[in-house]
Amino acid sequence: MKRAHWGSRIGFILATAGSAVGLGNVWKFPYMAAQNGGAAFLLVYVAIVFTIGISVMLAEFAIGRAGERNPVGALRRLKGGPWPVVGYMGIAAAFIILSFYSVVAGWTIAYAFKAAAGVLATSDPEVLGAMFNDFSGNPAQPILYHLLFMALTVGVVAGGIHGGIERSCTILLPLLLLILVVLAVRSLTLPGAMEGLRFYLQPDFSKVSAETFNGALAQAFFSLSLGMGVMITYGSYLSHRENLPRSAMWVTACDLLVALMAGLVILPAVFAFSFDPQAGPGLVFITLPAVFAQMPAGVVFAVLFFVLLVIAALTSSVSLLEVLVAYFVDQWGWRRKSAAVALGFIAFALGIPSSLSLGIWSNFQIAGRSIFDFLDYISSNLLLPLGGLAITLFVGWVILPQAMREATSEGAHPFPLAGIWRVICRYVAPIAIAWILLSGL
Ligand code: PHE
Numbered sequence: 092m093k094r095a096h097w098g099s100r101i102g103f104i105l106a107t108a109g110s111a112v113g114l115g116n117v118w119k120f121p122y123m124a125a126q127n128g129g130a131a132f133l134l135v136y137v138a139i140v141f142t143i144g145i146s147v148m149l150a151e152f153a154i155g156r157a158g159e160r161n162p163v164g165a166l167r168r169l170k171g172g173p174w175p176v177v178g179y180m181g182i183a184a185a186f187i188i189l190s191f192y193s194v195v196a197g198w199t200i201a202y203a204f205k206a207a208a209g210v211l212a213t214s215d216p217e218v219l220g221a222m223f224n225d226f227s228g229n230p231a232q233p234i235l236y237h238l239l240f241m242a243l244t245v246g247v248v249a250g251g252i253h254g255g256i257e258r259s260c261t262i263l264l265p266l267l268l269l270i271l272v273v274l275a276v277r278s279l280t281l282p283g284a285m286e287g288l289r290f291y292l293q294p295d296f297s298k299v300s301a302e303t304f305n306g307a308l309a310q311a312f313f314s315l316s317l318g319m320g321v322m323i324t325y326g327s328y329l330s331h332r333e334n335l336p337r338s339a340m341w342v343t344a345c346d347l348l349v350a351l352m353a354g355l356v357i358l359p360a361v362f363a364f365s366f367d368p369q370a371g372p373g374l375v376f377i378t379l380p381a382v383f384a385q386m387p388a389g390v391v392f393a394v395l396f397f398v399l400l401v402i403a404a405l406t407s408s409v410s411l412l413e414v415l416v417a418y419f420v421d422q423w424g425w426r427r428k429s430a431a432v433a434l435g436f437i438a439f440a441l442g443i444p445s446s447l448s449l450g451i452w453s454n455f456q457i458a459g460r461s462i463f464d465f466l467d468y469i470s471s472n473l474l475l476p477l478g479g480l481a482i483t484l485f486v487g488w489v490i491l492p493q494a495m496r497e498a499t500s501e502g503a504h505p506f507p508l509a510g511i512w513r514v515i516c517r518y519v520a521p522i523a524i525a526w527i528l529l530s531g532l
Contacts, residue, residue, distance in 0.1 A: 094159060095252040096328050102257040103333070104341050107325050109260035109406030111346035112267065114195055115314040117403055118375050120350040121357040123310050125368040128298025129290050129358075133351075135299065136307040140347055143523060144311045146515040147479045148322050149339040150486040153497040155326025156335070157490070161417035162320030165327060170489055177481040181320035182418055184474040188319070189411040190442035191466050193244065196404035197236030197446075198227060202376060203397035211380035211393055216366065223376045228450030237442055240401075244408045245435035248416055249428045252328050256409050263402045270399045271352050277392060278360040287362030291354055305531040308524065309471040315346055318478030321410045324417045334504040335497065336512075356396075375400070412438070472531065480524045487516030 097103040124132045158165025163178030205211050213219065227233055247255045278284060312318045326335075357375070360382045361368045370378050383393035415434040419425040425433075448455065448462035457465045486494045491513070499506045506512075 094328065096330060098253045098257055100333065100338075102253075102261055103325070103329060104338060104345075105264045106257050106260040106406075106410075107322070107338070107342045108345040109264045110316045110321050110325065110410035111314060111342055111407075112264070112349045113314075113316075113403045113407030114192065114199075114400065115310070115407075116346065116350040117353040117400055118195065118372070120310065120314065121354045122369070122371050122374045123306055124291070124354055125358065125374075126371070127303045127306055128295045130292050130294035131296050131299050132303055132307060133291070133354075134294060135303055136310060137347065139304075139307050139311045140315070140343060142515060143308070143479070143520045144315050144317065145339050145343045146512055146520055147312075147317045147482055148315060148343060149336055149498060149512060150482050150494065150516055151317065151320070151322030152326040152329070152335045152339060153486060153494045154482065154490075155323035156329050156331065156333075157493060157497045158323070159327050161327070161421045162323045162414065163418055164421045165323055166485070169493070170485070174481075174485060174489070177478060177485070178320060178323075178418075180474060180478055180481075181318075181323075181414065184319035184470050184478065185321075185411050185414040186438055186441060187466050187470045187474070189244075189408060189415075189438040191445040191463055192404070192408055192411065193241050193438065194233065194237045194442045194446045194463070196240045196401065196408060197233055197238075198376065199397055199400035199404055200240055201226065201232070201236045202380075203394060203401055206380070206383075206390065206393035206397050209390060212384045212390060214364075214381045214384040216377060216381050219377045219380050220373065223373055227376075227446075228453070230447060230451050233446050233449075234443060237446055238439055240404070240408070241435050241439040241442075243405060244412050245431045247405070247409045248412045248435070249431040251427060252413075256413060259409070260406050263406050267399055267402045267406075268349070270395050270402075271349065271356065274356045274392065274396060274399070275352050277386070278356045278363075281360060281363040281386070283363035283365075284359035287359035287368070288355075290362065290368070291358045301527075301530045304527050305472065308476055308527045312475035312479055313471040314350060315343065316407065316410060318475035318482065320414050320478075324414050325410065327417070331500060332503065334500065336506050336508065337504070473528070476524050476528055480521050480528075483516040483520040483524075487513065487518075487521070491517075 154165050158168045160168055162181045163175045166174040166178045247259050358368055361378055364382050364385055366378045380393060383389040386392060412435055416427060416430045419430045420427055445463040445466060453461060460468060495509060
């Protein structure tokens with residue numbers, strides 16, 4: 092069967108940016124920045140994104156388009172030997188991330204309903220904290236929302252590359268950007284917002300440590316969807332005319348912009364109402380409803396915000412499921428629809444322990460963490476950076492001439508930064524990633 096292709100250039104960019112922009116940007120980034128020195132974290136993060144991040148993305152695009160397969164198939168076709176193992180690692184990471192990602196995404200659906208019903212309209216953080224703990228620790232409700240979210244993901248992926256993923260992202264991503272702009276304007280015009288802005292934009296270098304680098308690297312891989320084959324898979328549906336470096340530039344810039352804007356929405360509002368910005372993962376679910384409750388027309392903004400989170404999560408989860416579907420369709424000859432349903436169901440089942448680990452299973456710990464935290468940690472802090480390390484080595488040392496031809500589309504597009512990309516793939520990225528990983532242990 093002929094391989095499916097993206098319908099248009101902009102469709103590809105929106106789908107890829109849709110994968111990158113997700114809960115990582117809106118839910119995780121603001122509290123990571125708040126906990127790691129605000130603006131100082133920002134600087135480290137931006138530096139990593141524009142050196143290692145964008146280079147890994149381009150490397151994945153090149154592998155995907157040259158190999159025209161899922162991550163395992165592409166690496167096998169381009170070189171074979173031990174390299175497909177990197178693809179299998181990606182498959183494992185996709186199962187793990189999709190399983191807990193969908194749990195959090197399920198919360199965002201529940202919170203969108205709660206916001207609309209007016210249940211969240213209290214400014215007492217204690218009440219909201221108890222509400223969040225009761226809800227996320229409940230053995231049944233979050234699992235039903237997790238199932239609902241997974242069903243949405245399956246529905247989109249079953250529709251195919253062009254008719255499902257590209258079409259939904261083309262509508263959803265612009266909508267997300269619009270909601271974000273409305274919310275940023277609202278947040279920045281609150282009295283007292285300037286203090287939050289100062290915290291966010293004035294670096295405090297005394298807070299920079301090995302952990303800052305570790306956190307920024309993990310955050311960059313997670314946020315840009317790198318190191319596990321999403322970009323290989325999406326690249327495999329690209330036409331040979333597409334300008335790969337330019338696409339990588341657009342997607343990276345878009346992802347960074349959304350993260351920065353999410354910080355602009357959340358931190359000034361939190362400061363304006365004197366909440367603690369370091370509240371961690373609960374920030375979005377506990378602190379923000381309180382902020383909304385104190386604002387004029389807060390219910391409207393609260394609903395908008397949680398709808399934004401659902402959209403951001405959906406355009407990312409489809410890319411995780413697509414990696415799995417592409418593998419079983421290419422390598423095992425499964426039909427796309429059956430693959431989407433079966434793999435979505437497996438990922439749903441795998442997510443159940445994560446959800447329970449926040450309630451009735453909270454006493455069960457692995458390496459001092461709940462199941463949920465453990466899976467989040469090993470995927471973002473270990474599997475993705477390791478995958479990125481292997482991918483840059485593969486491009487930099489194993490298929491360099493072919494990758495260079497791919498990056499310029501056989502000379503059709505000039506790529507003035509080719510020399511820098513080469514040095515980053517060969518030396519800078521592998522050494523920096525290895526160094527940051529080791530210093531984290
Ligand atoms: N990039 C997504 C986010 O920021 C998460 C993701 C990670 C998606 C890895 C695909 C692969 O939410």
